[in-house]
Structures are given as C-alpha cells and as structure tokens.
Amino acid sequence: MKSVCFYFQVHQPFRLRRYRFFDIGNDHYYYDDYNNEEIIKRMAERCYLPANKLILDMIKESNGAFKVAYSISGIALEQMELYVPEVVDSFRELAKTGCVEFLAETYAHSLTSLWDGNEFELQVKEHANKIQSLFGVKPTVFRNTELIYSDEIGDRVVGMGFKGMITEGAKHVLGWKSPNYVYCCANNPRLKLLLKNFKLSDDVTFRFSDWGWDQFPLTADKYMDWIANTPPEENIVNLFMGYETFGEMQSAGTGIFDFLKALPKFAAQRNITFKTPSEIFDKQKPVDSINVPYPISWADEERDLSAWLGNELQKEAFNKLREIGDRVRMSKDLKLLQDWYYLQSSDHFYYMCTKYFSDGAVHSHYSPYDSPYEAFMNYMNVLSDFIDRVNSKFPADMDNEELNSLTQTINAQEDVIAKLTKENKKLKADLKAASSEPVAKKSTAKSKKD
Amino acid sequence: MKALMFGWEFPPHILGGLGTASYGLTRGMSLQSDMDITFMLPKPWGDEDQSFLKIVSANKVPIVYKEPDWNYLNSELQGRFSPEEYYHLRDCIRESNHHIGTNGIGSVEFSGRYPQNLFEEIRNYDAVAGVVCRAYDFDVIHSHDWLTYPAGIHAKHVTGKPLVIHVHATDFDRSRGNVNPGVFNIEKRGMEEADHIITVSNLTRDTVIHRYHIDPAKVTTVHNAVEPISKEIEAIQPKRNTKDKVVTFLGRITMQKGPEYFVEAAYRVLQRTPNVRFVMAGSGDMMEKMIRHAAYRNICDRFHFTGFLKGKEVYEMLKSSDVYIMPSVSEPFGISPLEAMQVGVPTIISKQSGCAEILNNAIKVDYWDIDAMADAIYSIITYPSMYKFLKEEGKREVDEIKWEYAALKVRKVYDMVLHR
Numbered sequence: 001m002k003s004v005c006f007y008f009q010v011h012q013p014f015r016l017r018r019y020r021f022f023d024i025g026n027d028h029y030y031y032d033d034y035n036n037e038e039i040i041k042r043m044a045e046r047c048y049l050p051a052n053k054l055i056l057d058m059i060k061e062s063n064g065a066f067k068v069a070y071s072i073s074g075i076a077l078e079q080m081e082l083y084v085p086e087v088v089d090s091f092r093e094l095a096k097t098g099c100v101e102f103l104a105e106t107y108a109h110s111l112t113s114l115w116d117g118n119e120f121e122l123q124v125k126e127h128a129n130k131i132q133s134l135f136g137v138k139p140t141v142f143r144n145t146e147l148i149y150s151d152e153i154g155d156r157v158v159g160m161g162f163k164g165m166i167t168e169g170a171k172h173v174l175g176w177k178s179p180n181y182v183y184c185c186a187n188n189p190r191l192k193l194l195l196k197n198f199k200l201s202d203d204v205t206f207r208f209s210d211w212g213w214d215q216f217p218l219t220a221d222k223y224m225d226w227i228a229n230t231p232p233e234e235n236i237v238n239l240f241m242g243y244e245t246f247g248e249m250q251s252a253g254t255g256i257f258d259f260l261k262a263l264p265k266f267a268a269q270r271n272i273t274f275k276t277p278s279e280i281f282d283k284q285k286p287v288d289s290i291n292v293p294y295p296i297s298w299a300d301e302e303r304d305l306s307a308w309l310g311n312e313l314q315k316e317a318f319n320k321l322r323e324i325g326d327r328v329r330m331s332k333d334l335k336l337l338q339d340w341y342y343l344q345s346s347d348h349f350y351y352m353c354t355k356y357f358s359d360g361a362v363h364s365h366y367s368p369y370d371s372p373y374e375a376f377m378n379y380m381n382v383l384s385d386f387i388d389r390v391n392s393k394f395p396a397d398m399d400n401e402e403l404n405s406l407t408q409t410i411n412a413q414e415d416v417i418a419k420l421t422k423e424n425k426k427l428k429a430d431l432k433a434a435s436s437e438p439v440a441k442k443s444t445a446k447s448k449k450d
Numbered sequence: 451m452k453a454l455m456f457g458w459e460f461p462p463h464i465l466g467g468l469g470t471a472s473y474g475l476t477r478g479m480s481l482q483s484d485m486d487i488t489f490m491l492p493k494p495w496g497d498e499d500q501s502f503l504k505i506v507s508a509n510k511v512p513i514v515y516k517e518p519d520w521n522y523l524n525s526e527l528q529g530r531f532s533p534e535e536y537y538h539l540r541d542c543i544r545e546s547n548h549h550i551g552t553n554g555i556g557s558v559e560f561s562g563r564y565p566q567n568l569f570e571e572i573r574n575y576d577a578v579a580g581v582v583c584r585a586y587d588f589d590v591i592h593s594h595d596w597l598t599y600p601a602g603i604h605a606k607h608v609t610g611k612p613l614v615i616h617v618h619a620t621d622f623d624r625s626r627g628n629v630n631p632g633v634f635n636i637e638k639r640g641m642e643e644a645d646h647i648i649t650v651s652n653l654t655r656d657t658v659i660h661r662y663h664i665d666p667a668k669v670t671t672v673h674n675a676v677e678p679i680s681k682e683i684e685a686i687q688p689k690r691n692t693k694d695k696v697v698t699f700l701g702r703i704t705m706q707k708g709p710e711y712f713v714e715a716a717y718r719v720l721q722r723t724p725n726v727r728f729v730m731a732g733s734g735d736m737m738e739k740m741i742r743h744a745a746y747r748n749i750c751d752r753f754h755f756t757g758f759l760k761g762k763e764v765y766e767m768l769k770s771s772d773v774y775i776m777p778s779v780s781e782p783f784g785i786s787p788l789e790a791m792q793v794g795v796p797t798i799i800s801k802q803s804g805c806a807e808i809l810n811n812a813i814k815v816d817y818w819d820i821d822a823m824a825d826a827i828y829s830i831i832t833y834p835s836m837y838k839f840l841k842e843e844g845k846r847e848v849d850e851i852k853w854e855y856a857a858l859k860v861r862k863v864y865d866m867v868l869h870r
Contacts, residue, residue: 020821021722021828316835354811354843373813376836377829 002227003236003275004267005194007143007166008243010048011073011109012040013347015368019378024385030339035368037083044084047247052090054257058264059099066264067099067274070243071143074107074127075342077134088134095135101276102131104139104162110344111308113144113153114295115322119329121160123341141166141277145346147196147240148305150295154185154193162191164281166240169195170296170303177288180234184286192281193290196240196298200226205245209254217255220262228270236280240298300355308349313376317383318349324387326400330407331393339386343379351375451864452486453479454588454605456579456598458562460505462761463495465563466702467785468618471650472594474677475616475860476503478853482861488586490601492575493562496528506586507531508578512540512556513547526555542584547577568597569632576600583608590614590864596621596633599640612645612867614860620657623780624706638662645867648672648860650783651804672860673808675853676788679765683793686762688769695726695831698771698795700764700786701778703734708777708800708817713740715777717747718824726752726831731767733758768793772837773830777817778803787812791848796840798826808851811843 017032058066072091080087094100106112107127112120124142132138142162144153149167157165169179179195203223207213215222227237242249250256267274299307309315321343328340351367352375369375394403455476459469472489479485480502487503494507507530518526523533531539540556550573552558558574565571579601583591591613593602599615606613620637621629641647641662647669649655655671658664697719699712709730716728730740730753737755744753759767768774774790774797781803788805790797791812799806800817813830815822829836864870 020825022718022821022824024722312835312839316833354839371810371814373826373829373836373840376833377813377825380829380833380836381825 001235002230002270002272003280004227004272005236005238005275005277005280006068007071007103007238007240007277008068008245009071009143009241010076010243011347012036012043012076012079013109013345014075014079014342015039016348016378016382019381019385021381021384024381025388028339028385028389030382030385031342032368036079040079040083043244043248044080044087046252047244048080048084048087049090050252050257051243051246051260052087052094054261055100056090056094056097058261059094059097062264064097064099065268065274067101067276067279069101069103069141069276070094071103071105072131073105073109073145074123074130075109075345077130092135095137099276101141101278102135102137102139103141103143103166103277104128104131105143106145108341108344109145109346110341111145111148111305111318111346111349112344113148113156114305114309116325117156119325120156122329124160140164141281143167146308147298148295149193149297150292151185151187153295154191154292155187158185158188158191164192164194164277166194166238166277167196168240168296168298168303169198169238172303173290173292173296177290178231178234180230180237181287182236182280182284183288183290186289186291189286189289192284192286194236194238194277194280195290196238198298200237201239201241204239204256204259205241205249208245208250208256208259218259220259220266223259224263224266224270224272227267227272236275236284299350306355307353308346311352311354311372313354313372314349314352317352317376317379320380320383320387324390326404327390327394330400330404331390332411333393336386336390336393343383343386348375348379352379451482451484451590451861452588453488453590453592453864454583454586454611455487455489455592455594456575456601456605457489457491457594458597460489460491460494460498462497463562467783468595470677470785471618471674471783473499474675474853475857477677478675478855478857479860481854482857485861486588488588490579490582491562492560492571494530496530506582508558508575508582509560509562510536510555510557511578511581512536512552513543513550513558513577513581514552514556515540515543516552516554516556518555523555526553539581539585542581544584545577545580550574550577572597572600572636576604579604580608589868592616592860593640593644594618596637596640599636599643603640603643606643613643614646614648614863614867615640615644617641617647617649617654617658617782619782620654620661622657622661623654623782626705626779644668646670646863648863650674651807653780653802653804653807654782670859670863672856672863673804673851674783674785674788675851675856676785676792676848677853678849679789679792683762683765686765686769689766690770692727693725695772696729696770697726697773697775697827697831698729698731698767699775699777700731700759700767700790701776703730703732703737703740705736706779706781707734708779709734709736709740710743711777711817711820711823712775713743713747713749713753714820715775715823715827716744716753717749718820719827720749720752722828723831724752726827728753729756729767729771730754731756731759731764764789765793768795771795773798773827775823775827776800776803777815777823779817781805788848788851791844794841794845796830796837797844798823798830809847811840811847813840 015032016030106123142157142165147168179197183193185191352372354372457472461473489503490506492508494505510530583605591602591605593599593615595618602613621633641664649671652671655669659666701707703709744750768790774795776787776799778800783804787797787799797812799812801814802817806814813826
C-alpha cells in the first residue's frame with residue numbers, strides 16, 4: 001500500500017524598508033510595514049485562508065484519512081498574529097483535527113544551522129515553544145530552513161531529540177536511488193530521513209499551469225496514476241511544497257484548489273493513503289543511509305547553498321552577521337534579539353543572488369528590490385546600524401572571551417549576592433548561637449554558685 | 451555588400467561619443483568578409499586608421515568645376531585623394547553649387563566640429579554628398595546622426611538606393627525637452643525619408659516613435675558596444691596620490707549629463723564618511739555653475755575639477771578611481787561606463803541611460819534619486835566585497851559586449867532594406 005506524505009512550508013520574512021546610509025545611527029526601525037502587511041494579507045486572502053479551509057473540509061469529509069504536515073516559521077507566525085490573526089485561528093482548527101502535524105524549524109527561517117550550533121538550538125527551541133503555545137502540540141520531526149541538510153546537521157538534530165528530519169531528494173546525492181523510501185543519516189542512524197520527490201512536487205508547484213508542458217493539463221486522476229505506477233516496493237511519495245503554490249504561484253483560476261480537493265477521491269480508488277512524517281517514522285525502518293558531506297537544499301537547479309551563499313556579496317553579509325552573534329546573545333537585550341532574528345532570515349540573502357540568468361525568474365519574483373546590488377546595499381546599511389547598536393552595549397576593544405567571562409560574572413551576580421547573603425545570615429546565626437551558649441553556661445554556673 | 455556612410459567624427463580626433471561609436475561599428479562591420487565601407491567625413495586629419503575602410507574627405511571633394519594647376523592641386527589635396535580620383539569626382543558634378551563659396555580646387559572648407567554656423571556646414575556637406583554618391587558604387591546609404599541626414603536624403607534621391615539612418619542621439623536628449631526647431635526639423639525629415647532607422651537603445655527608440663511619430667516597424671534597436679582596450683592602455687599605471695577613495699564623474703559638464711546630482715550626492719556621502727574624494731573630469735557650459743555649487747555646499751576641499759581630459763588621461767583618471775558614476779538625465783546610450791568597467795572600475799549609471807538596458811553588473815539609480823546615488827557610492831567604498839564583485843563581474847560582462855555582434859544586427863537591417 002502506498003502512502004503520500006504532504007508537507008507545506010509557510011514562511012514570510014520581515015522585509016526591510018529602504019534604509020539609506022544616512023539612517024545609520026539615526027533610525028533603528030528597519031522594516032517595511034506597509035509592504036509586509038500588504039503581502040501577508042494578500043497571501044492570507046489568496047492562499048492561507050482558502051487552502052486551510054479546503055484542507056479542513058477534506059479532513060472532515062474523509063474522516064481523518066487525509067493528512068498533511070506544515071512547517072510555519074516563527075516570524076511568519078509573528079506576522080500573522082500581527083496582521084491576520086484569523087489565519088492563526090484557522091491553523092489552530094486544523095491542529096484540533098489531529099490529522100495535521102506541525103514540524104519544527106528555525107524560528108527565523110535562518111541559515112544558522114550552517115555556522116553556529118548554539119544559536120541553532122536556541123532558535124529551534126524558541127520555535128517549538130511558539131508552536132506549542134499556539135497549537136498545543138510539540139513538534140517531533142524537524143525540517144531545516146529551505147530543506148538544508150548535511151550529515152553534520154543531522155547529527156546535531158538527533159542530539160536535540162528529534163526522531164526524523166525531512167530534506168530534498170537531490171539528484172547528486174541520491175544518484176540511482178529512489179527518494180520514495182525512508183533513509184537514515186550516515187553520521188547517526190537514529191535519525192530517519194524523508195526525501196522530497198522533486199519531480200512530482202515540482203509538477204504541481206511550477207508546471208501545473210504551464211501550457212508548454214507536454215503533460216498539461218494535470219488532473220488529479222492522472223497525478224494519482226503516476227504515483228500508483230511507481231514500482232510496487234516503493235511505498236511512500238513525499239510531496240513537499242511551498243504553501244504559496246496554492247493560490248499564489250498557481251492562482252485559484254488555474255484550478256489548483258479543485259485539483260487538491262479531488263486528490264483523496266482518486267487516491268482512495270487506487271488504495272493510496274495519506275500519512276504525516278511522524279507516522280511514517282514510527283512505522284517504517286530505513287532501507288539505507290545516505291551520505292551528505294556538503295549541505296543540500298531545495299533551491300534552484302543546483303540544490304545547494306548557492307542561492308544564499310553563492311557570491312561574495314552574500315558571503316560578506318553573512319560573515320558580518322555571524323561575527324556579531326555572540327555579542328547579541330550576551331547582551332540579553334530583547335529589542336536587539338528581536339532584530340537579530342528578523343535579520344537572519346535566509347530571504348535577505350536570497351535577494352542578493354546574482355545567478356539571475358538561469359533561475360532569475362524565481363529570484364526576482366520574490367525580491368522587493370530591483371537588483372541584487374540594491375538588496376546588498378540596503379541589508380548592509382541595516383546591518384551596520386545593528387552592529388553599532390550591539391557594540392554600543394560593550395566596550396569595543398575587548399575580545400569576546402574576556403567579555404563573556406565578565407558578562408557571566410555580571411549576570412551571575414544576583415545569584416552570588418543571594419548566596420553570599422544566605423551564607424552571611426547563616427554565619428550570623430551561628431555566631432549568635434555560639435555567643436549565647438557560653439553566656440547561658442555562665443548563667444547556669446552562676447546559678448549553681450548561688 | 452557596399453555601404454556609403456556619412457559621418458561627422460572619427461577617432462583619433464573626436465569630440466564626443468559619436469566618433470567612438472562610428473569607429474567601433476565600422477570596424478565590427480569590416481569583420482564581415484563581403485563588407486565594403488566608404489565613409490565620408492567633413493574634415494579628416496589624415497591620421498585616421500584606414501586599414502578597414504575608405505575615408506572620403508568632404509573638404510577635398512570638388513563641388514564646382516575648376517581646372518587647377520597640377521602642382522597646386524597636388525599640394526592642396528594633401529594626399530587625401532590622388533589627382534585621378536579628383537578628376538573622377540569632378541566628372542560627377544551634376545548640380546550647380548555656385549552659390550557656395552569654394553576654394554581653388556572647387557571644394558568647400560569644413561571645421562569638422564560643431565561651430566556656430568553648423569547649419570551652413572550641414573548644407574555644404576549635403577552638396578558634397580551629391581557629388582560623392584555619383585562617384586562611388588554602393589548598395590546602401592547609412593547616415594550617422596542628424597548632421598548627416600540631409601546628405602543621406604540627397605544621396606537617396608540621386609541614386610534611389612535605400613537609406614538607413616543611425617540615431618545616436620536626438621535633440622530631446624541634448625536639451626532636456628527644449629528642442630531646437632531647426633534641429634528637430636532636420637531629424638524629423640531624416641526619419642521620414644529613411645527606409646529604416648537604427649537607434650542605439652530602446653530609450654531612443656521610444657523617443658523616435660513617440661516624439662517624432664515614426665512607425666515602430668521601421669525602427670530597430672542596435673545597442674552600442676565597446677572596443678577591447680589596447681595593450682597600451684592596459685599598461686597605464688594608475689597614479690594614486692591619495693589614500694582616500696576616489697569617485698569620478700567623467701564627461702561633458704552639460705545639462706544632459708546631470709552633474710548637479712553628482713555634487714549633491716557627494717555632499718551627502720561626505721556628511722557620513724570623510725575619507726573619500728570626488729572628481730569631476732571634463733568641461734562644459736555648466737562647469738562654473740558646478741564649482742559654485744560645490745563651494746555653496748562647502749565641500750571644495752574634497753571635490754576636484756580636472757578640466758577637459760583627452761586620450762590617455764581619460765584612462766589614467768579611470769584607473770585611479772574606485773567608483774565611476776554617470777548620472778545622465780537622458781543618455782541615448784553612453785559608452786563611457788562600459789569603458790570604465792573595462793578597466794575594472796565599479797560603475798553607477800542612471801536608469802535613464804541606454805546602456806542600462808544591457809548592463810547587469812552596474813548599479814542603476816534614477817538620476818534624480820540623490821539618496822540612492824549616495825547610498826550606492828557609500829556601499830562600494832565601504833564594503834570590499836561589493837567593490838570586488840562589481841569590479842570582476844563588470845569586467846567579465848563588458849568584455850562580452852562586442853561591436854562584432856552589433857555589426858551583425860546592422861547587417862540584418864541592410865539585408866532587410868535590400869530585400870535580400
């Protein structure tokens with residue numbers, strides 16, 4: 001029996017406003033509120049609300065046979081709470097059905113898994129807390145930003161207590177292997193992996209309304225046929241997509257919602273079921289391990305990191321950002337930490353991508369900037385202001401280690417003082433006891449004399 | 451395929467971008483094995499590179515029948531023509547040009563520049579074209595810029611051969627909209643008479659279609675390109691006399707080039723970072739105004755004027771710059787940013803310039819957006835990776851913009867008007 005595993009990614013970054021270099025040091029607000037609100041409202045109206053409603057109906061109609069998984073980044077949730085709280089409610093309703101799984105990811109949809117273990121763990125925890133507080137469930141399966149994965153990251157994810165992770169079925173990693181099985185991490189076999197079937201996923205995401213495609217039009221019937229006709233021993237098909245596929249990438253007019261709605265019916269005809277990632281991980285054993293020494297992702301034709309860290313501009317911006325990380329965490333300043341999350345979103349780096357001759361259409365579609373250079377200038381201006389703010393909290397000529405020990409001393413001083421007071425009290429009490437005893441003895445002696 | 455071209459400028463004696471473009475294009479076309487170009491100039495200096503085309507000196511062509519003494523003729527021709535060719539040209543005089551003042555050999559003098567009596571020179575050039583087009587054999591007529599449109603029309607009427615006009619600029623670009631009616635008249639007539647129009651950018655194409663009301667089907671864009679830099683230029687060592695970063699504006703200081711926006715951007719950058727200098731290289735009718743403006747902004751200690759630069763000096767200046775900027779208000783194409791990118795200088799151009807249509811690795815800003823301009827300058831001088839990336843990618847990109855490819859497009863236009 002075959003199963004389909006649907007997973008949708010929901011993410012919206014806090015886009016930056018046009019931040020000129022005169023603003024550095026003068027203005028510490030970085031976000032384009034108008035644009036952010038406009039986009040998230042548009043997304044909610046076209047995609048999140050209708051798609052959530054449809055999926056809820058599908059779950060109810062099928063008596064819980066239809067299942068999906070979501071990964072919603074922390075900052076997307078923040079924006080929804082801010083501008084479209086009804087979307088959060090509709091997700092909550094989905095959560096109540098029990099047929100929807102929420103996956104863990106980094107809070108800021110950041111690239112932090114690539115450079116800083118501590119920050120990575122912090123962000124994942126933060127995200128898990130957010131999911132639990134909103135939907136009342138604790139995520140058990142992890143999904144990294146843009147499906148970035150390597151053996152090293154896998155190892156770390158096990159350490160954080162996740163049983164499985166989902167990533168891209170990149171051709172250069174899989175080779176002749178099929179993505180339609182459960183695999184495990186080469187460094188740590190305890191971590192199970194689900195790999196995206198990018199052919200079938202992209203058929204929906206990119207080609208659904210492409211008139212030039214030889215399979216146009218794509219119907220639910222035909223699509224389920226393809227899945228049913230995979231070799232019989234391959235029993236899972238992982239369809240991972242951006243949630244915006246429904247209603248934004250493929251507008252409602254293309255019939256994408258009807259396509260989705262018809263899927264369970266045709267799946268049932270072919271005896272295909274729907275499962276969430278954690279169900280699969282609980283029931284199935286991995287067939288093999290896969291080796292991923294260099295990080296992979298689901299972006300562009302290369303399926304690597306070149307969309308975010310491909311050119312010198314992106315690397316410089318990224319290095320500047322990570323250099324300041326230690327100090328931000330040390331500062332424990334809430335406002336700084338908030339900006340720090342927002343600035344880490346991988347999207348800011350995506351906008352700086354200069355590969356736009358081949359995959360340009362996708363990059364420029366999402367970018368609020370005219371050119372990658374503008375994206376870089378704007379981001380760097382914001383970042384320099386941010387760095388100035390962080391550094392103003394600390395003496396500039398002190399290295400991080402020294403600073404760290406000092407801040408630890410300062411942060412621990414409450415405890416130390418409390419401890420010392422306690423000790424002081426105890427000593428005082430002892431002293432009292434000690435001084436009162438001889439007096440008492442004396443008095444008894446006296447009384448004896450008397 | 452033989453082409454008779456009418457031009458006004460040709461290197462090494464050039465006044466603006468027209469000469470550079472004429473040279474590059476003809477050189478690129480000469481790479482096509484069956485291409486034969488005859489190029490008429492008002493006043494060649496004799497040191498032009500004639501290895502790939504034939505240059506006809508308009509100021510030595512007889513337009514009035516005279517019988518000069520052999521020795522006198524030889525000395526007057528200065529080797530531009532052989533006496534035989536002179537006689538052949540003289541045999542081709544069919545029109546009466548006695549109203550035009552001529553010299554001893556029956557030809558008319560040209561300044562070869564853009565003098566006060568420009569309209570008179572254009573008329574005389576037209577008269578010369580009437581002789582030249584009868585004397586040589588060709589398939590197509592190609593006129594470069596408005597000064598030579600009347601000559602092209604004349605040649606077309608005499609021979610019936612198709613006329614292609616090449617719009618390097620329009621008067622709307624030069625005057626920010628306040629066109630000279632005389633110039634407009636010549637341009638408009640040229641465009642109407644032409645069998646096909648080549649423009650150097652889509653920006654110019656739009657101007658031709660909307661301001662001159664020309665049928666869009668008749669107008670084709672062929673973007674300019676840039677000659678590869680010679681070894682000589684490559685060997686020039688930059689003269690860095692300051693540790694500060696240098697931001698350069700290079701071009702005629704006229705209304706069209708938007709120099710005041712550069713001064714304002716400089717003022718904004720200097721408020722933020724002290725370690726940068728600005729250079730305005732070139733001369734023009736707005737230079738004094740710009741000096742006053744810089745003084746008014748109180749940035750003269752950081753803002754320098756070089757006056758007119760020529761030949762090697764241009765590249766010396768470019769090579770010692772960290773940023774090149776062209777804030778033109780309306781630039782039909784603008785070859786100079788391409789030249790800056792060739793020597794590896796990160797470049798900022800206005801969105802209102804034609805070259806912005808083909809360049810990816812340059813920063814584009816609106817000419818009026820001083821803040822964006824200042825921001826771009828600031829990022830290039832502040833972030834090393836930005837500088838390095840634009841320098842390397844810019845050079846790589848511009849090395850692929852070749853006249854050879856532009857020439858092939860022009861050739862297609864020729865084939866089209868000849869129905870080949």
